[in-house]
Amino acid sequence: MDNFRSMALPNTSLLLFVLHMCALAWQAWALVDLRMEDSVEVYMDESAEIPCLYAFTEKPMMVMVQWFVREREGHRVRISYSDLTMQKVDENTSYSNRISVRSNSDGETLTIQDVKLSDEREFFCQVSGLAAGNGEGRTLLKVFDPPEPPVIDGVLSGVSVSGDSPAKIASCETREGFPKPNITWYRDHIPIHPISGLVNVVTLVTKESSGLYTVQSELHYKVTKEDKDAHFSCEVSYFVPGAVRTSESKGINITVHYLDPAVVVPKDSEVMLKGESLTATCNALSSLETSTVWFKDGIEVGRGHIMQLQDATFDTSGQYDCEVTVPSLPGLLTSGSVHIIVQGAPQMKDAEREIELMEKVGGWVNLSCEVGGYPRPAITWSITGSQSQSWREVVKRETEDQVHSVVMLKVTTDTVAVCNSTNDFGIETKTYSIRSIPFSQTPTARKTSADNSGVIIVVIIVSILLLAILGSVFYFLYKKGKLPCGRSGKQEITKEKTNKEDIVVEMKAKKTEESVLLKGVNGEKKPPNDQSSALSS
Incomplete structure (x- = not known):
């Protein structure tokens, strides 16, 4: 049997060769009509049938049919x-066990x-068909596998209407389809x-290892407030044998986190007016809970939608800015x-108080006057004492409700300078x-001169x-006879002899000197009787 098979194969090949040569000889006038479909479509895992129809213009002696795959x-x-x-x-091909x-x-x-x-x-x-003719046709086999139904997910955090560019609002996924499915987005x-830009x-x-396709799609959309009630969906379209089908999610x-302009x-x-109170409010219509912060000159001055200004002063003046945000959606502002x-009327520091200064003649002083008020006060200077040409204004700064003026004054005499500020109030x-x-x-x-006068x-007083004291001492010594006094004393020292007349004269002289001395020291005058008594004695 094996020998027969080994002999049959060469004979078959030889026969095919001979038949083919004969066909070439006859094909000039013998024809075969062969028809095949351009494509055959089938679901994966199912069976596919590919027909090959043929007809000869002349009946062939035999017909050989071969199937090939690319x-x-x-x-x-x-x-x-x-x-x-x-x-x-044929054996040992990928179709050996799956075709008939x-x-x-x-x-x-x-x-x-x-x-x-x-x-x-x-x-x-x-x-x-040998001499009856030969031909060849081909068919493309198309395989289809429908994908899984689409799954849609919206952005949970919500989307802001104030974004400059489209933001992601939803994603859609369909898995394991062949050929590649397509995704289309819908709004209502x-x-x-x-x-x-919109x-x-x-x-x-993604092509899986199985050859099937998974498609993911993200919708980036610039939302408006009107989108808060809209319905968004995705639709998957895919091919099947002879048709196109769709599957909608x-x-x-979507949560639209819109924030209207602040009011x-x-x-x-x-x-x-100065001393009054004011209530200011700042609100913004939003789809979510909001938070409000108040600022003045970049510094936070309050929180909440309401700001109370009590007992207004000039420092209360200025611009107040409020910022409304959505805490759950950073960046929405x-x-x-x-x-x-x-x-109010002008208000200045140290008003109604006289400021005293001292300056030497010819010296210069700077006098400052800073005042607040609205309408903005006007400042004028009234200077008395020094010459009018001896002072000038060197600084003048003005804002909406503040004025600062500085004058430079040369002191020539005692001077009074008055800063006057006025407005409508x-x-x-x-x-x-x-x-x-x-x-x-x-x-x-001056202090040194006063001190010297006191010393003098x-x-x-000490000299007096x-x-x-010295006069009292002299008098005491004289009374005790310890101190000689007058011209007669000198004579007693120089003369060795005296007579009666000399004694009388001396006594008179002594009494006279004593009276004079007592009068000078005690300040009293002795009566004449006292003097005569003294002389008698």
């Missing part, structure tokens, strides 16, 4: 052969079982098409402002009293006391 590399591989004597499936061939009077039909994705390729049918069942669709296609609502009351600006103006003044010091006299010199007075 491999991925591009070359063709035979998978089946039949003639008048046999019909066989059925013949009839019109031709043959190739059946492929358990179709796989890899079966999507070209199949060739080659027919030879109306297709959404990409629009620059709508953008980002698609990611459920509809979702501030009072609007723009508000004028109030709106703001507003109000300008507060406080009216009143007047306020500030006074400088400047005492001039002569150039040659300083406070230190003390010296005079010393003189009084």
Whole structure:
């Protein structure tokens, strides 16, 4: 049997060669009409039938039919052969166990079982009727596998209407389809098409190891407040044999975190009198809970939608800005402002108080006057004492409700300078009293002269006391006879002899001197009787 088979194969090949040569000789006038479908479509895992129909213009002596498949590399591989004597499936191919061939009077039909994705390729049918003619046709087998239904997810955190560019609002996914499915987005069942700056669709296609496709799509959309009630959905379209089918997801609502422009009351600006109170509000319509913060000159001055201004002063004046935010959605912000103006009479530091200064003659002093008020006060200087040409204003700064003036004054004499500030609500003044010091006299010199005068007075008093004490001592010595006095005394020392007359004269002289001395010391006059008594004695 084996020998017979080994002999049969060469004989078969030889027969085919001979028949082929004969066919070439006759094909010039013998024809075969061969018809195949351009494509055959089938679901994966099902069976596919590829017909090959043929008819000869002249009845052939025999017919040979061969089936081929194109491999991925591009070359063709035979998978089946039949003639008048046999019909066989070639061994050791990827189709050896999955195909069968059925013949009839019109031709043959190739059946492929358990179709796989890899079966999507070209199949060739080659027919030879020898002298009756030969021909070849091909059919593309298309394989389909519907994807899973689409799954849609909305952005949970919500989307802001104030974004500068489209933001992601939802994603849609469909898995394991073949060929690649497509995803279309809808708003209230109306297709959404990409629009620059408004709508953008980002698609990611993944080919699994099985050869099936998974498609993910993100919808980036610039939402408006009107979108808060809209329904968004995605639809998957996919091919099936002979048709296109669709599968739509459920509809979702997106959370639109819109924040309307802030509304501030009072609007723009508000004028109030000094001492008054004011309530300001700042609100913004939002789809979520909001938070409000108030600022003045960049410094936080309050929280909440309401700001109370009590007992207004000039420091209350200024611009107040409010910022409204959505805590659950950072970056969503709106703001507003109000300008507060406080009216009142001028107000200055050290008003109604006289400021005393001292400066030497010829010296210069700077006098400052800073005042607040609204309407803005006007400042004038009134200077008396010094010459009018001896002072000038060197600084003048003004704001909406503040004025600062500085004058430079040369002191020539005692001077009084008054800063007068006035507006529609009143007047306020500030006074400088400047005492001039002569150039040659300083406070230190005057103090020294006073001290010297005191020392002189003390010296005079001490001298008088010393003189009084000295006089008392002389008198005491004289009374005791310890102190000689007058011309007679001198004579007693020089003369050795005396007579009676001399004694009388001496006694008189002594009494006279004693009376004079007592009168000078005690300040009293002795009566004449006392003097005569003294002389008698």
